[in-house]
Amino acid sequence: MRDVPIRDDMIRLGQFLKLAGAIDSGGEAKTAIAAGEVQVNGEAESRRGRQLHRGDVVGIDGEQLRVA
Structure with missing residues (x-):
């Protein structure tokens, strides 16, 4: 699992994947x-604008990315 730090309290899913x-x-x-x-957190997500918060885990292509 890789931690990806964000600046604010929240980030949208599409932005997080790019970051x-x-x-x-x-x-x-x-x-x-x-x-x-x-x-997102083990469940398929269909909304690019989903709000993510610290601690959420995003999975893509077998990689786990944690919002930090």
Whole structure:
């Protein structure tokens, strides 16, 4: 599991994926999320705008990213 620090109290899922380097663009995030390739706290997530808070864990391509 890799910790990805954020500046504020909250970050949106699409922004977090870009910050973590898991995807390169918002369009790529939209595609991956729509295809069911992204999980938040172990459950598939379909909303690119989902709010994430410290401690949430995002899974993509077999990698676990924790909001820190």
